[in-house]
Amino acid sequence: MTVRHPGGSASFEILGEDHTLGNALRYIIMKNPEVEFCGYSIPHPSEEKMNIRIQIYPEYWEHTKPYDALMKGLDDLADLCDHITHAFKEARDNFVEPGDNSEQR
Amino acid sequence: MPAASNRRNIVGVKAETVTNVSSTDFPGHWPGEDHSWNIKHFRRTFRVKFFRNTPLFSQFDLIHTDAAIANTLRRIMIAEVPTLAIESVYVSNNTSIIQDEVLAHRLGLIPLCGDKDALKGLSWYLRGEDSAPREPTDEDTVVLYLKKACERNPDAKKTDTDPDKLYINHNVYASDILFEPAGRQIKSFAHDPVRAANPDILIAKLRPGQEIDLTMHCIKGIGQDHAKFSPVATASYRLLPDIKIKKPIRGKAAERFAACFPKGVIAIRERKDGEKEAVVDNVRNDTVSREVLRHDEFKGIVELGRVRDHFIFSVESTGQFDADEIFLSAVGTLKAKTINLKRDIYKMLRKQALDARRAREAENPDADEEGDAMDTQ
Numbered sequence: 001m002t003v004r005h006p007g008g009s010a011s012f013e014i015l016g017e018d019h020t021l022g023n024a025l026r027y028i029i030m031k032n033p034e035v036e037f038c039g040y041s042i043p044h045p046s047e048e049k050m051n052i053r054i055q056i057y058p059e060y061w062e063h064t065k066p067y068d069a070l071m072k073g074l075d076d077l078a079d080l081c082d083h084i085t086h087a088f089k090e091a092r093d094n095f096v097e098p099g100d101n102s103e104q105r
Numbered sequence: 106m107p108a109a110s111n112r113r114n115i116v117g118v119k120a121e122t123v124t125n126v127s128s129t130d131f132p133g134h135w136p137g138e139d140h141s142w143n144i145k146h147f148r149r150t151f152r153v154k155f156f157r158n159t160p161l162f163s164q165f166d167l168i169h170t171d172a173a174i175a176n177t178l179r180r181i182m183i184a185e186v187p188t189l190a191i192e193s194v195y196v197s198n199n200t201s202i203i204q205d206e207v208l209a210h211r212l213g214l215i216p217l218c219g220d221k222d223a224l225k226g227l228s229w230y231l232r233g234e235d236s237a238p239r240e241p242t243d244e245d246t247v248v249l250y251l252k253k254a255c256e257r258n259p260d261a262k263k264t265d266t267d268p269d270k271l272y273i274n275h276n277v278y279a280s281d282i283l284f285e286p287a288g289r290q291i292k293s294f295a296h297d298p299v300r301a302a303n304p305d306i307l308i309a310k311l312r313p314g315q316e317i318d319l320t321m322h323c324i325k326g327i328g329q330d331h332a333k334f335s336p337v338a339t340a341s342y343r344l345l346p347d348i349k350i351k352k353p354i355r356g357k358a359a360e361r362f363a364a365c366f367p368k369g370v371i372a373i374r375e376r377k378d379g380e381k382e383a384v385v386d387n388v389r390n391d392t393v394s395r396e397v398l399r400h401d402e403f404k405g406i407v408e409l410g411r412v413r414d415h416f417i418f419s420v421e422s423t424g425q426f427d428a429d430e431i432f433l434s435a436v437g438t439l440k441a442k443t444i445n446l447k448r449d450i451y452k453m454l455r456k457q458a459l460d461a462r463r464a465r466e467a468e469n470p471d472a473d474e475e476g477d478a479m480d481t482q
Contacts, residue, residue, distance in 0.1 A: 014446065020180040021442050027173035031142035033132040067450060074443040074450075079144045080174065081440035084167075085433060087153045091165065092429050095155035 009055035010066035017050045029073035034060040115410040120398040163428035175416040181435040182340040184328040198318040216423035218302040223293035230324035243288030247323040255311035280304035302424025338421040344411035346391040359383035365397035
């Protein structure tokens with residue numbers, strides 16, 4: 001086991017968040033090619049705490065810190081939200097309700 | 106795309122197991138493939154498709170996104186989109202057989218509706234220190250009244266046994282709840298007052314001489330705090346089913362095959378030579394019951410699965426907001442979360458930098474701080 005550069009990995013404790021943000025953030029941070037590992041956990045269900053761990057590949061330590069990856073994840077998530085809103089509104093406004101004969105659930 | 110990757114997004118549904126469950130579209134998972142986050146790629150591939158859109162019910166597909174995103178939006182719809190609900194009930198008189206606390210709970214669960222813009226414009230009712238109640242205002246509290254007394258119907262015949270004929274006002278319905286606008290609510294709710302979304306909810310039953318007289322305060326809240334604040338009756342998604350027929354199924358077997366699925370999933374087409382053949386018609390109707398996997402004659406011929414990045418959302422509103430608006434609010438809430446968290450991280454980093462500087466200064470104290478250190482010794 002190698003000793004990690006202290007600047008190459010970090011855990012963040014986020015108060016008042018749960019799986020709702022945790023999993024979405026984990027997904028989007030894992031999509032970052034500079035990130036070696038990202039995971040989140042909720043240590044105890046009675047505590048409103050969410051821990052998220054981010055490790056950066058050693059070759060990117062020079063210019064990327066874990067909080068940079070976290071920030072990028074948040075930005076990407078905001079972009080994703082904007083596009084979902086746009087695509088959803090477009091699909092809704094172009095949608096014509098079919099006759100009531102096709103009840104599909 | 107190569108043939109192998111076409112099946113990559115299919116979750117295999119076998120007789121006893123489910124295979125290929127996790128998504129693998131991450132950088133470093135597949136050699137030579139770039140799966141890093143790319144908003145342009147997302148814009149190109151992401152699709153929304155509507156199937157139903159009524160005020161109370163929406164069904165739509167989100168295609169080419171991850172379960173992490175779909176589940177986050179579902180969770181936010183249920184637990185974090187704010188609505189108005191009855192929070193405090195002040196009972197002046199309740200001589201009915203339903204106890205005050207049970208009645209208050211029943212009232213709390215009644216979905217309310219009213220002018221949507223005015224409802225969205227309400228601010229949060231924040232309790233004071235030690236969660237002591239604070240003076241409500243027209244900005245954060247909506248006041249409703251319910252007053253009903255039951256009496257005998259003087260016109261009832263002696264032989265009548267039907268309560269509807271014997272008594273007056275013996276049923277208390279949600280439509281009996283009346284709105285008392287205060288301040289700027291008089292204007293904002295002028296055309297669309299706050300009322301129960303479903304007027305026919307039975308709240309209590311009364312008998313002659315019994316009376317209910319109470320005042321209710323409604324505030325804005327979220328489903329995380331109490332289910333009564335949840336804007337949706339159900340908000341759920343399922344994955345699009347996938348049926349792959351590997352070898353043609355013809356003749357009588359085609360009919361037996363179709364009988365393994367719900368109606369409309371498998372169609373039977375007549376071929377040119379007059380023989381019948383089973384083809385997949387509408388997979389959306391399938392429940393993935395796996396019935397077909399119990400029949401030995403179809404072993405190895407059919408593969409069941411679900412498309413991992415195709416989410417069929419069903420959103421049913423309780424009546425306060427339209428179902429499609431609830432989804433949009435959920436997306437907005439998620440974006441607000443990212444912005445708030447970013448602000449908090451900036452704050453944390455600034456504090457860390459400040460602390461580090463203080464620590465450095467403590468290590469190399471200048472003249473003033475040396476004096477302080479002497480004192481403590």
